[in-house]
Amino acid sequence: MRALGMILLFVVAVAVAGGVFYAAKAGAMGGPGAGYGYGNASNPDTNETSDNNGTLKSMISNAGEKKHDGPRYSKSGYDTTPLPEKKINELAEKLTPAERDIVLAKGTERAFCGTLTDNHKDGVYICRLCGLPLFSSDNKFNSGTGWPSFFKPFDKDHVAYHKDSAYGMDRIEILCTRCTAHLGHVFEDGPAPTGLRYCVNSASLEFVEKKDGKLDLPAASQPLKTDTAYFGGGCFWGVEDLFQQVPGVIDVVSGYMGGHKANPTYKEVCYTDTEHAEVVKIVFDPARVTYKDLLAKFFKFHDPTQLDKQGPDHGRQYRSAIFASDEKQLAEAKSFVAEQSAKPKFKTRKIVTTIEIAKKSGDAGGFWEAEEYHQDYHAKHGGHCALPSADDE
Numbered sequence: 492m493r494a495l496g497m498i499l500l501f502v503v504a505v506a507v508a509g510g511v512f513y514a515a516k517a518g519a520m521g522g523p524g525a526g527y528g529y530g531n532a533s534n535p536d537t538n539e540t541s542d543n544n545g546t547l548k549s550m551i552s553n554a555g556e557k558k559h560d561g562p563r564y565s566k567s568g569y570d571t572t573p574l575p576e577k578k579i580n581e582l583a584e585k586l587t588p589a590e591r592d593i594v595l596a597k598g599t600e601r602a603f604c605g606t607l608t609d610n611h612k613d614g615v616y617i618c619r620l621c622g623l624p625l626f627s628s629d630n631k632f633n634s635g636t637g638w639p640s641f642f643k644p645f646d647k648d649h650v651a652y653h654k655d656s657a658y659g660m661d662r663i664e665i666l667c668t669r670c671t672a673h674l675g676h677v678f679e680d681g682p683a684p685t686g687l688r689y690c691v692n693s694a695s696l697e698f699v700e701k702k703d704g705k706l707d708l709p710a711a712s713q714p715l716k717t718d719t720a721y722f723g724g725g726c727f728w729g730v731e732d733l734f735q736q737v738p739g740v741i742d743v744v745s746g747y748m749g750g751h752k753a754n755p756t757y758k759e760v761c762y763t764d765t766e767h768a769e770v771v772k773i774v775f776d777p778a779r780v781t782y783k784d785l786l787a788k789f790f791k792f793h794d795p796t797q798l799d800k801q802g803p804d805h806g807r808q809y810r811s812a813i814f815a816s817d818e819k820q821l822a823e824a825k826s827f828v829a830e831q832s833a834k835p836k837f838k839t840r841k842i843v844t845t846i847e848i849a850k851k852s853g854d855a856g857g858f859w860e861a862e863e864y865h866q867d868y869h870a871k872h873g874g875h876c877a878l879p880s881a882d883d884e
């Protein structure tokens with residue numbers, strides 16, 4: 492314990508030195524809108540951060556947002572559930588003392604001293620501690636600061652943000668979402684399209700080079716093996732919102748499916764005879780939630796006895812439908828519906844849910860992603876989509 496205290500003391504001293512040096516360096520950089528340090532930027536409203544879903548401020552306020560305490564996933568299909576302390580300590584055993592000072596104790600390596608600052612090879616930068624991919628060579632740029640610099644992360648869900656007021660500076664610290672390894676800081680003086688500069692310590696990263704166009708990533712750096720389910724249960728806003736809250740669900744996208752018009756618009760589906768249904772595409776982790784679990788949720792989230800409508804929404808596009816991704820899902824869906832149909836509550840009110848094999852993506856009848864304004868509708872608008880009571884047993 493005492494040894495750890497000594498190390499921490501040493502680390503703080505190094506960090507202070509690094510921080511002061513950094514501030515001096517940053518000040519000397521100057522340049523347009525020399526707003527080094529969060530909150531000092533000359534005009535944060537003019538920053539183009541469309542790739543990152545808004546300004547740094549909104550990214551930080553969204554950080555830590557979670558819909559449940561279960562497993563968490565990133566858009567690109569990685570398990571980003573925070574690692575328990577015990578696991579982090581195990582992983583930390585491989586670090587050298589110098590790496591520990593940076594990764595665990597939030598130190599800063601000296602400028603131009605890291606091994607990756609001038610690395611121009613093609614590949615992916617993974618977390619030194621847990622292996623989560625953090626940055627891509629495609630988004631690296633030469634900032635001249637002496638630290639590896641990127642204008643956006645590999646996946647916005649892989650980096651966490653934390654306000655850092657140490658050493659009299661207001662900065663935004665960046666950490667690995669999964670293991671909380673310290674990476675560096677992010678500033679609003681980067682190049683287009685984001686206007687951000689992720690300033691990272693080489694010691695926090697490990698580089699995996701792309702060879703012959705192929706990336707040979709270690710197991711901890713690979714996305715999960717996922718499955719996909721497609722359900723039509725009326726207005727997709729509400730169904731999307733509900734499935735997004737199911738532990739084990741990685742991503743839910745609203746769209747159209749089962750019709751005969753390629754790339755349909757919302758208006759076409761509403762007002763013309765496309766035969767498409769409003770459908771949600773659910774990408775899930777089969778190790779955490781099974782297809783059968785999702786079928787059961789689907790029957791709770793909508794009323795499978797309403798023909799060509801759902802609540803106040805009338806029309807073929809609101810029909811109850813299951814589009815199975817493969818023969819195995821088809822068999823499971825059929826047996827699930829048969830099982831449900833035998834229940835007393837469905838004796839008089841018959842289940843009308845249609846079950847068919849999903850057409851391939853790109854086919855007219857396959858899944859077509861809906862317009863951007865329909866995605867995450869509830870999160871964006873806080874609106875309400877009428878759904879039958881979920882506890883209708």
Ligand SMILES: [Zn+2]
Nearest residue numbers: 618621667670
């Ligand atoms: Zn990590």
